[in-house]
Amino acid sequence: MPFNKLLKSYKDEIIQKTQELIQIKSVESSAKPNMPFGEGVDKALQYTLNLCEELGFETQNFDGYAGHADLGNSDDIVGVLVHLDVVPEGDEKMWKYPPYSATIENNRIYGRGAIDDKGPTIAAIYAMKALKESEVKLNKKIRIIFGTDEESGWECMNYYLKEVKPPQVAFTPDANYPVIYGEKGILTLDLEKKFVQMEKSHICIEYIKGGELSNMVPNYCEALLVLNEDIEKLYGNFQTLIKKLGYNIKLELNNNKLLIKSFGIFAHALEPQKGINAISQLMILLSNFTFSETINDFFSFYTNKIGMQVDGENLGCKMEDKESGKLTLNVGVINLIRDKVTLTFNIRYPITKTDKEVVKKINETIKNEDITLEVKKIYYPLYIPKDSKLVKTLSSVYKNLTNDNTEPLTFAGGTYARALSNAVAFGAVFPNEEIMAHQVNEYINIDSLLKNAQIIATAMYELSNN
Template sequence: MQLNEKIDQLKDQLIASVQELVKIKSVEGEAKEGMPYGEGPTKALECAIKISEKLGFKTRNVENRVAYAEFGEGEDYVGILGHLDVVPEGDGWIHPPYGAEIHDGKIYGRGTADDKGPIIAALYGLVAIKELNLPLSKRVRIIFGTNEESGSNEIKYYLAKEKPPVLGFTPDADFPIINGEKGLTTFDIVKNFGEVAEGVCNIKYIKGGNKANMVPDYCEAAIITGNMDELMETLEDYKTRRKCNMEAVKSGDMVIIKSYGKSAHGSTPELGLNAIMQLIAFVATLDLAADDKRDLIEYLDENIGMETNGESMNVGLYDEVSGNLSFNVGVIDFNEKKAVITLNLRYPVTKTYEDMIVPLEEKLKEIDLKIENMGHHKPLYYNEDHVLIKKLQQVYTEETGEEAKLISIGGGTYAKEMPNTVAFGPRFPGSPDVIHQPNEYIEIDKLILSAKIYAKAIYELAK
């Protein structure tokens, strides 16, 4: 159809726009004047505005928190919402994480799939509609956020100043259609330590992880011991038996133990290997001083370990719509006085916050662990008869020839923040999950197909 042909004509321009944005390191940074989420996200927002204006759209920057490109007339609008902020790049890249290099038909870089590539694909879908002069009855906004990876606070700010869309989608998850998103919690469990006892091995610190919603791929512990060689031999024997990737180096009177895992998104912790919990498991085998620190290490190993469903913590919730609760230990900051462990739990769409928090609090009382800094987003669920679901199903089937099955996910998207919105793409069924991982990429052919799907979806929602 006309839209697909127009997208093909815009292909090179679309790719160049994605590359321009990916080259900006837009990890959240320290807030500065006029830069509420730091310099990187602000630069990315300015870049998206510049691209949108060059394409002929009206734009508005809402105090460097969120911006949008708008087209059309009408009282109501359709909203397509994506984010320009990214998680830290981490290690293990084969191509520069902010190089936006093209290799074997793929654009590599942090944000290519999550979410700079997809939101630019939607923007060019709207370009195609504009250039073809297709009639619309509603305005269309491509909305660029900058705080999705750290709480989506900019959307609260946006909704305080703007009314929500009447219909919309966020290209920030999977195809065909995400009609259910698990309840999302991020919080700290905190333990203050009493007097430090003397022992063969004493923990100086344990530090690891970048963000709650990432499976940590690195963690290290400093162990004070008078028997450094024996400790290092113990680790070598442990590694051989457990087949895990850890190493030890001497540093003064301490041994630094380094644990290497595999990163994954916090919504699918089973796809990663948690470097923090791998390290905790080894430390729990040491002859530690009999104090609060040892008690906590043993508690974490026995009740969390390498589990990713929370069963041993009494929160092994499940439903047929969305599956198991997911349990991720994302960050640890453990020193001689205090331990702060940041957790990311996502509970099934038909369960409640109380179903999760009540048994968890009871379990934490066993060792006097306190919950602090609780962040909570309720589950999202649209039934199959909703007009938004029906229209997106129609578009997906027409453009791909595949059945548009409805799926539920553990990931928390902007759909939880923006009314009348669901997650729609960009990852196609069977494609590897590369978001939040080293060597994140987007396949150019699928980027273009996404743009075609988004163009048709925008038109169907706004015509």
């Protein structure tokens, strides 16, 4: 195809624009006028739409919630959905390079959002440029849709789809290759317990806080304790137990106040087994000490029913199916202040199961624990038949350009494909590549970035003429 030759000539520009977009810290922050998700996210949206205008595409900004860029005039639309927001970078000291530096080393561009989803976004934009410049015939309009709240709540897509007729067919380069025809259901829920702290307890808790988003394995959690008696003895007991447990936990004693810092390892909640949960480490440590009765009950519950498990077995919700595998569970956030503790979970459940089944099983486990459960968000499973025209077309594109005959897959991630009736995830991570989304030292391989542009361009062309 002539557009593939053009794409090769764009290499330096694709790399440069990917770096520039990564260098915008587009983590959601406080809303401002016409900036519903804060200045950083809006800056990324403005940058992207300006780039698309410079390349000759028609663009539209939907009040800062989303935007799109169009090629062609047909009423029939092929959509490519990408997102410009990123998860927080966490502890910068753990990064090899500053997370928004977009440093290049060993043919990789490092930075938060490199693979999720800024590299694929630039690849899609230049794929569309190649189609435009090559003047190939397109029977349908190509539209890239830029979301801005994918990592936090999808308000962007909800707003956008109220304003615009959705594309008839679409894909999102925000997962893995080959085609992802099924996505697990995603359930975000809070468990809450109220308690009282006894003034005469040896140890009182001022607060426990950890985690930033439910869809990230938290790499940090801290607790501030007040030691009312036997300060040196208790401090020594904490040191001894930390050594025994083998956890990365640090202590800072200031008079009678003990700050406990638990360090874990980031991972995406779709694969929590690849991380180390800093919240769970801290809960297990604290469960070995004596607080007020209701707090002790909470620590005991956490240790016995959750602990370091990621499959929900002790919480009663372990399940799996042949199509999509096992349920996964991640405790993403904890907030304990005064008389209440809230845990926020991210659960990925099999595509043949339901959110009601999961919630029922957890409620059966907690019914005698004085713990309440509140469902915060549900993303229902996605399933597009493997023999559908969309899946078959994208599979053919991938196989022809890679000589890889891997069959379409299901996975535990959650993509914008769920927002539409005929959409799937397609790319951007190739088989045998590391999954670096939400990880420290996130990167995209430059060769993979350019290959993505080629695959996306071909997919756009084939879907528009199919």
